[in-house]
Amino acid sequence: MIGNLSKSVTKSQVWKSIFRVGIPTDNRKRALAMLGNVVLHLHPIKVKKSGIRMSYTWCMGGTAFFLFLVETITGLLLMFYYRPTVEYAFADIVDLREAVAFGIMRELHRWGAHAMVIAVWLHMFRVFMTGSYKPPREFNWNVGVILLVLTLLLSFTGYLLPWDQLAIWAITVGSNMARATPLLGNEGPGAALVKLGGQRLIHAGSDARFALIGGRTIGGATLIRFYVLHCVGIPLVAAFLIAVHFWRVRKDGGISGPM
Amino acid sequence: MTRRGFFSWAAVAWVGFTLAIGGCVSAMTRFMFPNVLFEPPTSFKVGRPEDFPPGVVDTRFVDKFGVWIVHDQGRIYALIAICTHLGCPPAWLETQNKFKCPCHGSGYYKSGVNFEGPTPRPLERAKISISPDDGQIIVDKSQKFQWELGQWEDPNAFIAAA
Numbered sequence: 001m002i003g004n005l006s007k008s009v010t011k012s013q014v015w016k017s018i019f020r021v022g023i024p025t026d027n028r029k030r031a032l033a034m035l036g037n038v039v040l041h042l043h044p045i046k047v048k049k050s051g052i053r054m055s056y057t058w059c060m061g062g063t064a065f066f067l068f069l070v071e072t073i074t075g076l077l078l079m080f081y082y083r084p085t086v087e088y089a090f091a092d093i094v095d096l097r098e099a100v101a102f103g104i105m106r107e108l109h110r111w112g113a114h115a116m117v118i119a120v121w122l123h124m125f126r127v128f129m130t131g132s133y134k135p136p137r138e139f140n141w142n143v144g145v146i147l148l149v150l151t152l153l154l155s156f157t158g159y160l161l162p163w164d165q166l167a168i169w170a171i172t173v174g175s176n177m178a179r180a181t182p183l184l185g186n187e188g189p190g191a192a193l194v195k196l197g198g199q200r201l202i203h204a205g206s207d208a209r210f211a212l213i214g215g216r217t218i219g220g221a222t223l224i225r226f227y228v229l230h231c232v233g234i235p236l237v238a239a240f241l242i243a244v245h246f247w248r249v250r251k252d253g254g255i256s257g258p259m
Numbered sequence: 260m261t262r263r264g265f266f267s268w269a270a271v272a273w274v275g276f277t278l279a280i281g282g283c284v285s286a287m288t289r290f291m292f293p294n295v296l297f298e299p300p301t302s303f304k305v306g307r308p309e310d311f312p313p314g315v316v317d318t319r320f321v322d323k324f325g326v327w328i329v330h331d332q333g334r335i336y337a338l339i340a341i342c343t344h345l346g347c348p349p350a351w352l353e354t355q356n357k358f359k360c361p362c363h364g365s366g367y368y369k370s371g372v373n374f375e376g377p378t379p380r381p382l383e384r385a386k387i388s389i390s391p392d393d394g395q396i397i398v399d400k401s402q403k404f405q406w407e408l409g410q411w412e413d414p415n416a417f418i419a420a421a
Contacts (some may be wrong), residue, residue: 088375171364204401211291215298217325 013167042246044254052256056130060123064151065242067116068230072153074109075231082161084227086220089163113155120151132256140248143241151213163223172218177208185209299324302399304390308418311335311396316351316369326385326398327351327358332371334417337385337398338371344378358382372406381406388413 009015024030034040050056069079081100082092095105124144127133130133132139147202160171179187186207194201204216249255260268305328307322317328325348326337336360337342342349347362358367365376372381386402389395396418404410411417 104381169347170312173347176346205296206292211288214293215296216301217298219298221293221297 006059038236042243042250044250047254048257051257057255058122058126064116064119064123067112067119068238068242070112071109071116072235074112077105078109079231083160086163086223086224089161089223092158093162093164104141113158114175117151117155120148124148130256135250137248137256140245140252143245143248147238147241147245150234150241154230154234154238157226157234160218160223160226161230166220171213171222174184175209175213178212181208300420301401302397304395304397306396307339308335308389308392308396308420311420313420315325316353318351321348321351324398325326326400328398329369329371330420333420335396335420336371336411336417337387337388337400339383339385339400339403341383342378343373343380344376349382353419354414382410384416387418388415 021033023027024033032044034043034045053081067258078096081096083089093106097103125146127141149220156171156174159174160167179185181188184207185188185191186203186209188202188207191202191207192200204210210216213219213226264309267350277299303320303324305317311317311328311330313330315330317330320326320328321340325339325340328335328337342360342363342365344360344363344365348362348365349358349360349365351357352359356369358369358371360376360378361365363377366380367372367373367378367382370381372386384404384406386404388397388399391395402415404413404416
């Protein structure tokens with residue numbers, strides 16, 4: 001009876017519409033199963049045994065991606081309690097630690113963030129030392145460099161959100177760098193040359209730093225800006241580029257082999 | 260349609276498309292620059308000159324407006340409370356007679372000139388003047404005077420105390 005039942009399930013239109021290929025019994029079907037699945041098709045169909053040795057890859061790319069998922073899930077949970085306003089931000093952080101069940105959720109997010117930065121650096125170090133940035137993988141190296149920058153920006157924007165003294169002054173110091181942007185920062189090279197009718201167009205109320213922090217000093221406007229960038233803007237771009245990154249690994253011939 | 264006609268229409272279409280996209284991008288960029296700031300005004304009144312006795316660093320306005328009003332050696336001037344190293348807020352230490360930054364330890368004399376820590380230059384001074392209406396001191400933080408540019412001798416950088 002179970003045989004009949006499972007047969008009627010696997011023969012049904014619902015089942016077939018989801019699993020086009022059926023049970024992969026040979027190499028051709030295995031390849032088709034990979035190609036026909038939106039998640040699996042990002043992954044190479046074949047992986048060389050030598051290419052996935054722990055001593056060769058350190059599994060640091062996979063670890064970085066795993067930590068990205070950890071950050072996404074813990075971050076989503078934190079968003080249910082955290083309110084990005086001057087009145088509530090710090091109180092909600094204390095609440096997350098003292099009163100909310102599983103008070104380590106924020107700690108998981110924070111430690112995961114530190115670990116992700118370390119994992120990304122080690123991944124890049126491994127890729128560099130194995131020469132995996134060389135053609136045909138040079139494009140994917142560049143995607144990886146952008147992903148490194150996005151990882152650091154995620155850490156930077158997340159740093160402000162606890163809204164304690166460390167956060168405010170760290171972001172004050174960090175965002176002061178934007179003053180020195182060429183042409184677009186009010187203390188940057190060439191900014192004094194951008195004039196209209198003798199009036200400077202780039203000043204403390206109109207430069208790159210002003211757009212970044214939404215004012216002349218770190219305040220409520222900065223908090224909401226960094227919150228949106230941290231929770232939506234940068235993760236969206238990062239998720240897209242991670243997909244491109246994985247797909248390119250496959251298109252560039254899989255994980256590079258040992259030399 | 261002639262070949263020439265096709266290309267002129269294509270050109271019009273591409274120019275229109277470029278302008279539309281450019282307009283959208285400009286609008287979105289402008290959107291990120293707020294018109295109203297929920298910040299203290301950059302220009303404000305702090306009281307009459309006789310409210311600031313000689314030799315005293317006035318710390319009443321530092322929390323809200325970020326300036327100290329100092330009366331020293333015959334001049335009243337407004338020091339901007341932003342460390343010239345990396346932008347932290349120094350504190351006035353009365354007992355040690357100096358400004359000290361908590362972030363990296365930069366120290367400044369009462370005049371604002373640096374003497375210790377990593378900071379490369381003195382504190383900046385804000386424009387200071389006396390209101391012709393009520394004789395109160397007006398501090399305008401939007402105009403700054405830097406020692407290393409020789410701007411502290413500018414008549415707008417201090418009030419000569421009576």
